[in-house]
Amino acid sequence: MRNVYVGGAAVVPFGKHRGESAADLGAQAVGDLLRVTGVAPSQVETGYGGTMYGGSLLAQRVLQRVGVSGPAVFTVENACASGASAIHLAWQAVASGSVGCAIAFGAENLSDFGGGALPLASHDLEIAQGMVMPAAYAMRAQRYLHGWGATSQDLDRVSVKNRANGSRNPRAHFQAEVTLEEVSESRLVADPLRLLHCCPNSDGAAAVLLCSEGFAEDHGLPLVRVAASVVRSGRFSTGYRDMTWPDITARTAARAYQQAGLGPDDLDLVELHDAFSIAELLHAEALGLTTRGKAYVALENGEFDRDGRVAVSPSGGLLSRGHPVGATGVVQVCESYWQLTGQADELQVPGAEVALTHVTGGGIFGVDNGACAVHILTTRDDE
Structure with missing residues (x-):
């Protein structure tokens, strides 16, 4: 190869x-x-x-x-x-x-x-029972808040950070900052997720x-x-599923790190699949950016800011940039390419040399997600 x-x-x-x-x-x-x-x-x-x-x-x-x-x-x-x-x-x-x-x-x-949740395949067992993606992520959020001591304000902080990043991105759907108060008072969609916790269609x-x-x-x-290009599908199980651990992300990332010869500590920036605010916390942990159950702490401490330990969604992510489903995984690579070549303008992460992109999705009965892709890009010469 x-x-x-x-x-x-x-x-x-x-x-x-x-x-x-x-x-x-x-x-x-x-x-x-x-x-x-x-x-x-x-x-x-x-x-x-x-x-x-x-x-x-x-x-x-x-x-x-x-x-x-x-x-x-x-x-x-x-x-x-x-x-x-x-x-x-x-x-x-x-x-x-x-x-x-x-x-x-x-x-x-x-x-x-028009609007609302995107249509899913009605012949799937869970979808036929009424499952839509906002509901799935709301359940994940409830379990995460209950199990790890986070609060709804931690979800708000994700939206505030990513909307602030997106306010500098001329390619983003939403280019305006929001406050914690605006997020917490936005319309309830699926408890605890509110409108500003959700990405736009x-x-x-x-x-x-x-x-x-x-x-x-x-x-x-x-x-x-x-340096790495990996795609994986979800593992099927009819038993218990841990709603706070995206296994498909963890497995895909592990293979990507192995393929690249790099690890989470080498990353300068990450564009991940923050379709809902809770997703940033869950996937940040599964990608190894922080220990499990502590992503909200890292977020509050500024570790995921553009000038933090690892910039998470410096382009604004799905929450600000938007989510035209088929284009999302490609635009993540575009934004990372511009970062690594110093062409990101106001979005630029200083000294960026290694970027990871992550996208996952697809509701199927018995798996956490249908597909996940992780790419690692670098300008480093070492292999």
Whole structure:
């Protein structure tokens, strides 16, 4: 397996893009990617597009619009990990030596659903009984608050931090800070989660170019190495499930750290799946950023701030940046790429050299989540 590099990134800002389809948004992102990298469509040897609601053959429709026509192209659906799974498959293609240049993108338009919780597969046993994602995370939050001594104000702090980060991000759906009082007084959604504890349904797209070292050097592209790319599915069990421990995240991260030869202490920044405020606390612990049951303490002490021990969601995360499902895993890599190449402007984490991205999702009976993807990016030379 050879080294794989991120050669460029492009994002259609997240928000409401009514009247534009997922294919429209995806074509904008991929077109911008080709322009900023200077790569010709004919040089793209394969492409992968992640989406959950964008329809059949999204990747083919997007790539044909920008002139990539003829090579192997794949449309990937893997719930919230769709875009990150597209990146993983593109990484495999380059790492194996099959291709020297691949595009991975994610695109989604959720405005068509109007509002409220996203529709899930009704034939699943738990979903048929009324399970929706806000309810699932509310149960996780209740167990965490009960078991570890945290309070609802600790959930508020997650939202305040990430909205403050997102207020500096021109690509974010929400670009305004909120106060603890505003979060605690926002409308109740599923106790203890309130409206400002929940990410918005957004529209948007993101794209990255993955390539070999030789391709990057030939095109004068920065060398940001993909030190790890791992995707895992949930383990099925009909028995007891610990609602406060995302096993799928812990397993995926453990494999990624092993693959990269790095650990949690090496990370400068993390873009994780904070679809709900409680998710940041749960996943921070499963990623090894802090000991179990202590993420809320680390948060209160400023350890997850942009200038803290490890910057968590410096882009604003899903809570501020938004969550166009198929695009989320890709935009995390875009934001990390800009951090590592010193192009993050007001979001910049000083001296950032190692970044981890994490996305997980998909409600299925008997597992904590259907899919999880973790990527580790670095500008370090040591391997």
